[in-house]
Amino acid sequence: MIAIGCDHGGFKLKQAVMKHLEERGLEYKDYGTYSDESCDYPVYGKAVANAVASGECDRGIIICGTGIGISIAANKIRGIRAALCGDCFSAEATRLHNDANILAMGARVVGEGLALKIVDIFLDTPFSGDERHRRRISMLEG
Numbered sequence: 001m002i003a004i005g006c007d008h009g010g011f012k013l014k015q016a017v018m019k020h021l022e023e024r025g026l027e028y029k030d031y032g033t034y035s036d037e038s039c040d041y042p043v044y045g046k047a048v049a050n051a052v053a054s055g056e057c058d059r060g061i062i063i064c065g066t067g068i069g070i071s072i073a074a075n076k077i078r079g080i081r082a083a084l085c086g087d088c089f090s091a092e093a094t095r096l097h098n099d100a101n102i103l104a105m106g107a108r109v110v111g112e113g114l115a116l117k118i119v120d121i122f123l124d125t126p127f128s129g130d131e132r133h134r135r136r137i138s139m140l141e142g
């Protein structure tokens, strides 16, 4: 199950991502926001992060205008590794090296076509499992 959330800046792109997930036959749970009315990104970043950290969802996708605020919010939750990606290389590398469990994107930064490609790469790339990456990830939680 994929947790998905956004603020008003990410609302339109989130709709496109959800449609894309449906077309791929992937299940998701939408944690809001549910309109393009102005709202506070920490609420939605933390809601998705809590869903992933608790094990209720396996992965998360969060979107705000830049992707910055909502990724900062998500990364405050223990066990969360939210990666802000605006390119395909980073989306692949953060799965291989960081075992990122949440993808963050900026709807005012990436176009829809690129965003959907980033989503696919993020969801389809496994963690490498390499010892050095496991060690570094374990060092993230203080």
Ligand code: RB5
Residues within 6 Å of the ligand: 007, 008, 009, 010, 041, 064, 065, 066, 067, 068, 069, 070
């Ligand atoms: C909202 O205007 C904007 O600040 C928000 O979507 C995000 O970019 C914050 O980091």
